[in-house]
Amino acid sequence: MDGPFVLGVDIGGSKVAIAAVTPDGQILARASMPTQAERGFDDGVHRILSLADQVMAQAQRPRRALQAIGVGCPGPLDPAQGIIDNPYTLPTWEKVDILQPLRSHLGVPAALENDADAAAMGENWLGTGQGARSVVMVTVGTGIGGAWIIDGQIYRGAGGAHPEMGHQCIDPSGPPCYCGIRGCWESLASGSAIAASAREQMPDRALELSGAAAVIALARAGHPAAQEVIARAAQAMALGIFTLVNLYVPDVVVLGGGVMDAYDLFEPAIRHVIERDTMAPTDRIAIRKASLGNDAGILGAARIALSLPHH
Amino acid sequence: MDGPFVLGVDIGGSKVAIAAVTPDGQILARASMPTQAERGFDDGVHRILSLADQVMAQAQRPRRALQAIGVGCPGPLDPAQGIIDNPYTLPTWEKVDILQPLRSHLGVPAALENDADAAAMGENWLGTGQGARSVVMVTVGTGIGGAWIIDGQIYRGAGGAHPEMGHQCIDPSGPPCYCGIRGCWESLASGSAIAASAREQMPDRALELSGAAAVIALARAGHPAAQEVIARAAQAMALGIFTLVNLYVPDVVVLGGGVMDAYDLFEPAIRHVIERDTMAPTDRIAIRKASLGNDAGILGAARIALSLPHH
Numbered sequence: 089m090d091g092p093f094v095l096g097v098d099i100g101g102s103k104v105a106i107a108a109v110t111p112d113g114q115i116l117a118r119a120s121m122p123t124q125a126e127r128g129f130d131d132g133v134h135r136i137l138s139l140a141d142q143v144m145a146q147a148q149r150p151r152r153a154l155q156a157i158g159v160g161c162p163g164p165l166d167p168a169q170g171i172i173d174n175p176y177t178l179p180t181w182e183k184v185d186i187l188q189p190l191r192s193h194l195g196v197p198a199a200l201e202n203d204a205d206a207a208a209m210g211e212n213w214l215g216t217g218q219g220a221r222s223v224v225m226v227t228v229g230t231g232i233g234g235a236w237i238i239d240g241q242i243y244r245g246a247g248g249a250h251p252e253m254g255h256q257c258i259d260p261s262g263p264p265c266y267c268g269i270r271g272c273w274e275s276l277a278s279g280s281a282i283a284a285s286a287r288e289q290m291p292d293r294a295l296e297l298s299g300a301a302a303v304i305a306l307a308r309a310g311h312p313a314a315q316e317v318i319a320r321a322a323q324a325m326a327l328g329i330f331t332l333v334n335l336y337v338p339d340v341v342v343l344g345g346g347v348m349d350a351y352d353l354f355e356p357a358i359r360h361v362i363e364r365d366t367m368a369p370t371d372r373i374a375i376r377k378a379s380l381g382n383d384a385g386i387l388g389a390a391r392i393a394l395s396l397p398h399h
Numbered sequence: 400m401d402g403p404f405v406l407g408v409d410i411g412g413s414k415v416a417i418a419a420v421t422p423d424g425q426i427l428a429r430a431s432m433p434t435q436a437e438r439g440f441d442d443g444v445h446r447i448l449s450l451a452d453q454v455m456a457q458a459q460r461p462r463r464a465l466q467a468i469g470v471g472c473p474g475p476l477d478p479a480q481g482i483i484d485n486p487y488t489l490p491t492w493e494k495v496d497i498l499q500p501l502r503s504h505l506g507v508p509a510a511l512e513n514d515a516d517a518a519a520m521g522e523n524w525l526g527t528g529q530g531a532r533s534v535v536m537v538t539v540g541t542g543i544g545g546a547w548i549i550d551g552q553i554y555r556g557a558g559g560a561h562p563e564m565g566h567q568c569i570d571p572s573g574p575p576c577y578c579g580i581r582g583c584w585e586s587l588a589s590g591s592a593i594a595a596s597a598r599e600q601m602p603d604r605a606l607e608l609s610g611a612a613a614v615i616a617l618a619r620a621g622h623p624a625a626q627e628v629i630a631r632a633a634q635a636m637a638l639g640i641f642t643l644v645n646l647y648v649p650d651v652v653v654l655g656g657g658v659m660d661a662y663d664l665f666e667p668a669i670r671h672v673i674e675r676d677t678m679a680p681t682d683r684i685a686i687r688k689a690s691l692g693n694d695a696g697i698l699g700a701a702r703i704a705l706s707l708p709h710h
Contacts (some may be wrong), residue, residue, distance in 0.1 A: 245648020252678035258640040259571055268675030269641060330580060332568040335646050337556020364579030365564035
């Protein structure tokens with residue numbers, strides 16, 4: 089086999105994953121490593137290039153069959169310039185050019201996108217939002233990230249900025265958010281919001297409630313205070329989706345990220361609010377759990393690579 | 400003068416206005432009449448056709464120079480089919496075809512759009528949002544309507560539906576809204592919300608507080624309870640704009656409608672919230688009062704007519 093392929097790279101705070109992917113979305117080979125951003129950007133790039141070489145060797149396709157490479161990474165970043173500027177979740181990676189070393193080492197075009205945008209591209213290509221004209225993907229993890237793919241393109245606004253869906257006002261009496269207002273969606277329905285609210289409700293269990301997963305496990309075990317915390321987060325989740333539906337009127341809302349692994353706990357509140365919504369054509373708008381899991385990022389990055397002009 | 404022109408029609412609950420407009424936006428002639436929808440749709444269409452004839456005669460251009468006619472009208476309506484289905488604010492106008500009689504009487508192409516979409520097209524063409532790539536226009540009157548023009552086109556979502564910006568959740572402890580949830584933007588910041596809130600705060604003045612204009616006048620006169628009502632509405636106004644900015648990331652937000660005639664009372668709260676917003680590139684996003692006033696509708700309808708293919 090020597091058909092064309094691309095590389096999709098998913099850089100996360102804890103892990104870097106790379107896959108060799110065919111134009112029809114088949115993963116030929118994959119590998120991952122700890123990110124360890126704090127070791128410095130040059131070290132990180134060096135290890136990413138080695139990992140890319142390793143994946144290409146595993147894929148058993150000639151190097152000349154490589155067409156392009158796409159990278160998804162948590163922002164802030166500048167997709168047009170290929171600059172990552174995220175010392176917050178990638179310590180020391182401040183205003184660093186990720187694309188130039190990839191291009192010069194691999195000799196192919198390269199593209200960088202926000203990780204939420206890449207995941208949404210992946211779900212629109214091969215996952216829950218497959219083939220839909222307009223897909224809003226919401227990733228609920230530590231924070232809430234959002235991306236909107238319309239006609240196969242990542243939506244960008246003024247100055248190329250992508251939407252900040254986690255920062256819509258849901259409840260002005262809610263907790264203060266770093267964005268400047270109170271009661272943002274992220275401050276009410278994200279994993280860290282769920283964990284913080286649970287620690288406040290159950291101070292005696294504060295140590296074990298370090299993340300949403302622990303709260304979800306307690307709720308599933310029938311603990312009333314944990315169930316109450318999840319119920320409130322689910323209601324906030326539903327109201328945020330209500331606003332997304334009325335403002336974007338998308339074909340599909342895809343819900344991904346670690347917290348949405350427990351989608352069954354959130355779904356009744358979401359369905360209740362959306363089914364009451366008399367304004368948007370909610371009979372035409374599907375709300376669904378993401379289906380690609382952690383592969384959304386590498387597949388979306390691969391899809392972005394495939395859209396680059398190549399030789 | 401016998402240069403080409405179009406007709407722009409602005410149908411409102413109380414008034415129908417028609418203007419003859421040149422391709423560069425000059426109003427050659429205009430006229431208006433009471434809508435009196437309750438007299439029935441056939442009667443209404445007959446009077447609209449007469450008014451159109453009158454405006455063309457006033458314009459002193461030959462009828463063959465008429466290229467097209469555009470109509471803006473409060474929805475629900477189906478722009479693709481030319482069907483108005485709004486017995487709520489246009490009594491008896493239920494599933495009626497407005498375009499067929501216009502086309503057959505005038506012999507030119509005709510188009511129908513939602514009034515908020517038409518006003519936004521007008522402001523993007525000749526008003527506050529002139530020349531901007533992405534303009535969100537919010538019309539604050541009895542309700543809150545919104546429209547988004549991007550690359551000169553009216554944004555439509557699933558099933559051709561336009562966004563319902565008045566129905567974003569701003570405060571879940573707010574008043575119940577007909578859309579199905581509590582504390583929608585419209586239920587907190589519209590003219591009728593302002594009047595209802597004022598009547599609740601000042602029961603002794605309930606009779607005189609029939610609309611937002613009376614509350615605004617009282618606030619301007621220094622009445623503390625009225626000032627408090629306006630301050631709360633301004634805060635809700637600001638939070639809704641915050642969400643629009645973070646979700647659409649437009650170049651310009653244009654604020655129109657009767658309530659925004661008192662924009663000076665709302666502006667401080669809006670500026671305060673938007674300037675604190677650390678997420679969107681708010682240094683690139685302008686928030687401005689609409690500049691075309693009541694002409695936004697006829698000019699936008701004319702712009703829509705100009706975009707139709709003509710002979």
